[in-house]
Amino acid sequence: MKGGRGTRTGEVMEAIRRKMANGTLSPGERLPSIRRFAAAMGVSPSTVVEAYDRLAAEGVIRSRPGSGFYPSGAVPPLALAEMGPQPDRVIDPFWVSRQSLDTAAGMPKPGCGWLPADWMPGGMIRKAIRGLARAGDGLLVDYGGTRGSPDLRRLLARQFAEEGIAAGADRILLTASGTQAIDLVCRFLLRPGDTVLVDDPCYFNFQALLRAHRARIVGVPFTPAGPDIDRFTEALATHRPRLYITNSALHNPTGATLSPQTAHRLLNAAAVHDLTIVEDDIFTGFEPEPSPRLAALDGLARVIRIGSFSKTLSASIRCGYIAAREDWVEALADLQVATNFGGPSPVAAGVVCAVLGDGGYRRHLEALRRRLARARREATDRLGALGIRPWLMPRGGFYLWCRLPDGLDSADVARAALRDDVVLAPGNVFSVSQTASGFLRFNVAQMGEARVFDVLERSMMDRR
Template sequence: MDEIRRRMAARTLAAGEKLPSVRGFAAEMCVSPSTVVEAYDRLAAEGLIRSRPGAGFFVAGALPPMLLAEVEPRLEREFDPFWVSRQSLDAGPDVLRPGCGWLPADWMPHASLRKALRGLSRADDAILADYGPTRGLLALRRLLARQLAAEGVAAGADQILLTGSGTQALDLLCRFFLQPGDTVLLDDPCYFNFQALLRAHRVRIVSVPWTPSGPDIARFEAAVATHRPRLYVTNSAIHNPTGATLSPPVAHRILTTAAAADMTIVEDDIFADFEPEPSTRLAALDGLARVVRIGSFSKTLSASVRVGYIAARGDWIEGLVDLQVATSFGGASPLAAELVHAMLSDGSYRKHMAALRTRLARRRKETIAALAEFGVEPWTLPRGGFTLWCRLPDGQDAADMARTALRQGVVLAPGNVFSVARTAPAMMRFNVAQMDPKVLDVLRAMPGLRPGQA
């Protein structure tokens, strides 16, 4: 009964659609046919389905509004990506957020932003009041094209589409490529909002374990052969949450497998500028033939000035432009695009990122040393970025720690939030830039997590 309700909530069973046959569903659920008959009878009594003698069972009437939290079986809220996001976004000024995915406000380039705002205040009235062009500010797209070229990605300004954010870029691509019921391949673990967004698109998610050099390539190839996914969504550089970096041999096999299966790859490169030097990029190796590159500036410039982008084949960009006009009548705010362009082109951004990489490298070392006091160890040592994917001491459950910490005003990000297969109960992602000393005080008070366990 729960499975049928879940499929109705996810819209994989639409109004008037026939339910699986009794025998087929019994085999799928590993129960007896009589159990399925009883479940269908009970659902019919509730008015959710109806029986047509000789034809089977069908979804009855209009479906209720789709609640994303009910698309999958209910989980404890610490395991729910919506819960983590909402706790982090809604937290008051006194709440500590080592589980969030962004830098503290005082780490961002406010002087550069204020300078850009002052300059924009003198801009033409059209910039302050009009809609922008459908592809976004040309000057910013040209600047992005030059940056991509420096990484080995050949993309002209006409192959770049500005969007309202990195998340909107991925949402637009899901609308463009996917239909409800399609399969999408994700890393395990992966950025938890990938799961949340794909859930909204009512697709099937298959995951592949991630290693320090990329996805487990044998499992990756097997998953592609078995499930025939339409998309593979990943981070190549400074993988979220692990901080690992894709190796060239693994990248080559990913592209070979994708080409054989006609699978499109979405490469989210939002953390690219945190690397000390560029690492392997699928988009560069592929030449944007079947890889789509997305990114944004919320992690490096301002989460308040939202601008994302998509770099892809020209024919795909044409279709994405139409889709963005249909869904939002334009993408990135002209004001936001002008601000980002001003901050990227005046020389201050390069200095800001150089200082930020140095500061984060120091903070990573300090955080690793501090967590070692409790026997908490990083799964791998990232080349850059602000997160550490850590293994807790034996017997410690990350969800229990998150519950306890929340009562003390600390938002943590337990491992299973990032794991599609829920195989990371002893893992935790820590944001080193958000590791206030009070966080360590809360950890010291954790039952079973005592200093000196290293």
């Protein structure tokens, strides 16, 4: 019975293995005392004794008489997919991301998080690339500056000013992507074991990235107006988190938008508990009218704004940004040098700057919003015919967070659809508490093929 899986002894053994795998227990560091670990695990001391003895017999730990137990040998490599409880692969953030990214070009992906290629401004991108090709060789071959293109940072500062966010170019740091922006902030502010609040449900790669930083993740129930403020305040008092990461506008996956009342109460609670907020504003271009922004209300005092252009311009030309306190931007620039030796590719930043500065880009966004509104209505009607209903109707964007008919588990439906080469996004991949098994997130821009609905209907019928 190696490993003792399924027993209380096995649970203690797995807890020790996880501590060693995620780095919270390193070579030379003594294991918790038998009585202390028994109390922490809610088991008897004899159960911990048996678990330690078995791990020692396997060579995982070793005993030092009179001192206690210690890990044996080197720390195993960090395997993110093995950290924490093992979810069903179909609701594992890493597996879902890889399914979306690695599928063949023609495979329908209504569960993915980006627009089809023919919805993007290809003509403007080609024009920008041709312009850069005529630039000096330095732009094409040299490293970029540590904060990124001054021209793009000034352009972003002007756009932020239109939203009521006073952030000069010296408070903006360009990054290699939106994900790298969050990664830098986590490297800067978090230590292993720190607690981070996220919405429940939330963008699944928030969870994956936080696991990489060995953070403790606590979910706060999300409502159509934003996080449940009573539960949010309770979590602040109970868990004393270091960060809260959220989307304020067109929330992923629900499509909800933060209300002014919720925004004010959230910021007041954050001030009382000295909480830093990371506001991922990647969907702002899809809003028909601006909604409340934590960064604007707070003045970038305790709110860090991040974003990128992968949803509205190109996921291939990677460039993101961080807007924050000037002293934090200075420190983050050093951190970016250490981890990336400078900012994003000058070529990528140059393309983004040229496209954003083109008058046609605003027309592109307006056309996208109209096209998405039509796609949202059509998808809602066709899903409704299958008994699938939106949790709410978003003001914009391309996501629909939908409830399946009673009794259906979205993981089962997604698994069945994958056998027919259709990638879906089941609800529990977004849920920290694993309470969204009755939901699927749909990308309305990726649902133009009738086959998507045929496969969805067949997959649902198979699970009834």
